[in-house]
Each structure stands twice: as structure tokens, then as C-alpha cells.
Amino acid sequence: xxxxxxxxxxxxxxxxxxxxxxxxxxxxxxxxxxDALEAALLRWRSQHPECPHCQGLYVVSNxxxxxxxxxxxxxxxxxxx
Numbered sequence: 001x002x003x004x005x006x007x008x009x010x011x012x013x014x015x016x017x018x019x020x021x022x023x024x025x026x027x028x029x030x031x032x033x034x035d036a037l038e039a040a041l042l043r044w045r046s047q048h049p050e051c052p053h054c055q056g057l058y059v060v061s062n063x064x065x066x067x068x069x070x071x072x073x074x075x076x077x078x079x080x081x
Contacts, residue, residue, distance in 0.1 A: 049071055051073035051075065051076060051078060052078075053073065053076050053078050054073065054075055054076050056073055056074075056075045056076070058073065058074040058075055059071045059072065059073050059074070060072055060074060062079065
């Protein structure tokens with residue numbers, strides 16, 4: 001959105017009815033909820049590695065080597081990381 005479009009859009013907010021403001025609030029809350037869900041998924045994915053071969057998420061810890069945690073894919077039985 002260009003700056004002049006944004007400014008014009010903001011100027012229109014004062015003319016919205018109570019019902020329109022409520023609808024706008026619900027839309028913005030939905031966007032915020034999606035953003036929060038996406039952030040939570042990204043945090044979860046960063047803590048749970050995926051299999052580099054099949055991109056599966058059923059990866060379990062499988063010991064340590066050289067001081068690093070090792071993982072194993074339950075689907076393909078390959079070792080990861």
C-alpha cells in the first residue's frame with residue numbers, strides 16, 4: 001500500500017459506525033491470532049528438528065556424539081544431526 005493510500009485509509013476510520021469498527025476489530029484480532037500461531041509454530045519447529053531425507057517430524061533423540069545431541073527419524077530410520 002502506498003503512503004497516500006494508507007493516510008487516506010486511516011482518515012476514514014473516524015467515519016466508521018460502531019458495527020463497522022467491531023468488524024474491523026474482529027478482522028485485526030484474527031490476523032493477530034494467526035500471527036501468534038505462526039510464531040508458536042516457528043518456535044516449536046526450531047526446537048524439534050525434521051528429517052533431512054523425508055522432512056518428517058517424527059524425529060527422536062538418539063544419543064550424543066562429540067558433545068552434540070543426535071537424532072533418528074522413525075519413518076526412514078536415518079540419523080540426523
